[in-house]
Amino acid sequence: MGQTLRLTASDGFQLGAYRADPTAAPRGALVVIQEIFGVNSHIRAMCDRFAADGYVAIAPAIFDRIEPDFQSGYSPEEVAVARKFVANPDFDAFLRDTQAAIDAVRPVGPVGVVGYCLGGSIAFLAATRLNGLKAAVGYYGGAIAHFADEAPKVPVQLHFGEKDAGIPLDNVATVRAKRPEIEIHIYPDAQHGFACDERSSFDKPSSDLAGQRSLAFFEKHLRT
Numbered sequence: 001m002g003q004t005l006r007l008t009a010s011d012g013f014q015l016g017a018y019r020a021d022p023t024a025a026p027r028g029a030l031v032v033i034q035e036i037f038g039v040n041s042h043i044r045a046m047c048d049r050f051a052a053d054g055y056v057a058i059a060p061a062i063f064d065r066i067e068p069d070f071q072s073g074y075s076p077e078e079v080a081v082a083r084k085f086v087a088n089p090d091f092d093a094f095l096r097d098t099q100a101a102i103d104a105v106r107p108v109g110p111v112g113v114v115g116y117c118l119g120g121s122i123a124f125l126a127a128t129r130l131n132g133l134k135a136a137v138g139y140y141g142g143a144i145a146h147f148a149d150e151a152p153k154v155p156v157q158l159h160f161g162e163k164d165a166g167i168p169l170d171n172v173a174t175v176r177a178k179r180p181e182i183e184i185h186i187y188p189d190a191q192h193g194f195a196c197d198e199r200s201s202f203d204k205p206s207s208d209l210a211g212q213r214s215l216a217f218f219e220k221h222l223r224t
Helices: 041-050 076-086 091-108 120-127 169-178 206-220
Strands: 003-009 014-020 028-033 054-059 111-116 133-139 158-163 183-185
Touching: 003 041, 003 091, 014 041, 028 041, 028 091, 028 120, 041 054, 041 111, 054 091, 054 169, 054 206, 091 111, 091 120, 111 120, 120 133, 120 158, 133 206, 158 169, 158 206, 169 183, 183 206
Parallel strands: 028 054, 028 111, 111 133, 133 158, 158 183
Antiparallel strands: 003 014, 014 054
């Protein structure tokens, strides 16, 4: 359903991206931000699903500055390699590349951003720092608590797993306290990565409910 293309960021850097378009007139566009595993089969599948729901979906390859076209699976060995990409994350560069994706789909109509894992944190920062967005959704973003003093410019919805070993509920409580305007959902049986059907932590009931909430959120806020 989708195609690969090139984007150009504000500093002139060119990066890859995957874009999927709906078969009918789009209701808007979504920028889909990857986990630490690159624009892999899961992220491309998410773009395809959003396209099936009526949105143009584009996923910028935000690791291209480090290793072009990096893609990974979810074995322990692959996870260990992928984690090296965020040992000292350059969020400013990630955001430049996210802005390039936003700009690429602005002609379509209202634009939202949705991110997973690392992408969840970037989606939150995009809501606070970038231009051209109408709404943002973040899934299990571990750095959000660190940046919670920053006020979003657009409505934000966040999803966390109660059993996420990497994101203590104290962190979620910090986000709630500092950003009471944000819609936050916690899933009792969910671990980190619960929305990815390629991971052992996939939890279908939690994923389905989070997906329904995300689509309803975008439907509400991405109106022309």
